[in-house]
Amino acid sequence: MSQKNLTILGSSSQQPTRYRNHGAYLFRWLEEGLLFDPGEGTQRQFIFANIAPTCINRIFVSHFHGDHCLGLGSMLMRLNIDKIKHPVHVYYPAANQKNYEYLRDGCVYYRTIEIIEHPIKEEGSVEETDNFIIEAYFLDHGIASIGWRILEKDRIKFNKEKLKENKIFNSDVRKIEKEKFLQIDNKTIKLEEVSYVKKGDIIAVIFDSRYSDKMIKISKDAKILLIESTYTKENQALATKYMHMTAFEAAKVAKEANVNMLILTHFSARYTDLSLFELEAKEIFENSYVAEDLKVFNFPN
Numbered sequence: 001m002s003q004k005n006l007t008i009l010g011s012s013s014q015q016p017t018r019y020r021n022h023g024a025y026l027f028r029w030l031e032e033g034l035l036f037d038p039g040e041g042t043q044r045q046f047i048f049a050n051i052a053p054t055c056i057n058r059i060f061v062s063h064f065h066g067d068h069c070l071g072l073g074s075m076l077m078r079l080n081i082d083k084i085k086h087p088v089h090v091y092y093p094a095a096n097q098k099n100y101e102y103l104r105d106g107c108v109y110y111r112t113i114e115i116i117e118h119p120i121k122e123e124g125s126v127e128e129t130d131n132f133i134i135e136a137y138f139l140d141h142g143i144a145s146i147g148w149r150i151l152e153k154d155r156i157k158f159n160k161e162k163l164k165e166n167k168i169f170n171s172d173v174r175k176i177e178k179e180k181f182l183q184i185d186n187k188t189i190k191l192e193e194v195s196y197v198k199k200g201d202i203i204a205v206i207f208d209s210r211y212s213d214k215m216i217k218i219s220k221d222a223k224i225l226l227i228e229s230t231y232t233k234e235n236q237a238l239a240t241k242y243m244h245m246t247a248f249e250a251a252k253v254a255k256e257a258n259v260n261m262l263i264l265t266h267f268s269a270r271y272t273d274l275s276l277f278e279l280e281a282k283e284i285f286e287n288s289y290v291a292e293d294l295k296v297f298n299f300p301n
């Protein structure tokens with residue numbers, strides 16, 4: 001089975017620290033690489049993580065504050081050096097088209113890779129691919145900032161025993177999948193008699209924003225909720241003032257949205273001990289973890 005995991009390439013907020021690079025997060029899922037918010041230094045973090053950047057198919061930029069986007073230009077340049085053959089989709093708020101273009105064209109090189117741009121103006125479903133449905137929602141951060149909900153499409157899985165029992169082999173399997181029924185020896189077999197629907201997983205990725213109830217909708221029933229928690233709750237006033245969240249608020253979202261696993265990130269440089277965040281979240285939502293650079297989280301079952 002292919003990899004299905006999240007690699008933390010960075011976990012700091014505005015300023016990196018000795019131990020935390022600017023944020024960047026790579027989901028490997030259904031043979032695709034989904035990179036979120038490549039901050040400065042992301043290219044080098046790929047080396048430390050021992051992952052070839054060529055796995056990237058889609059890059060998501062939540063907003064254009066430096067800690068979320070300064071690595072975009074270098075990642076595109078790198079994919080160009082690597083001569084990737086597949087297109088790279090880039091999703092970002094349309095309000096900052098100019099900033100996107102500055103980053104894309106911030107240095108001189110002869111571009112050969114195909115970049116498919118998705119400037120996002122309106123919230124809701126923004127793209128449907130063979131594998132995924134991609135939804136975007138605007139958050140509350142002073143500038144356009146997007147929270148993402150990504151749904152893996154449901155899939156038909158065949159019950160091998162049932163196929164054998166009904167003597168359905170080879171091309172007939174494809175036929176019943178396409179036509180939803182099959183006629184064999186004067187008997188009609190319905191697709192659901194020999195198969196079941198495997199529900200696709202959902203992830204939610206929420207970066208810079210003040211708490212809002214909308215986050216519960218974005219995260220509903222997600223396997224993984226990756227969410228910012230710049231502060232712990234004794235700094236709630238700072239979180240509100242600077243349009244960020246606390247671990248406490250992030251855990252409230254996880255609980256209300258019935259997610260499976262909560263991963264906190266985007267920590268203020270003022271904190272050295274991240275266990276404070278985990279403890280604060282666990283009081284409300286048990287399956288909580290902190291992102292640490294180069295840590296890998298498998299999708300929960």
Ligand SMILES: [Zn+2]
Nearest residue numbers: 013014067208
């Ligand atoms: Zn930030």
Ligand SMILES: [Zn+2]
Nearest residue numbers: 063065141208
């Ligand atoms: Zn920000």
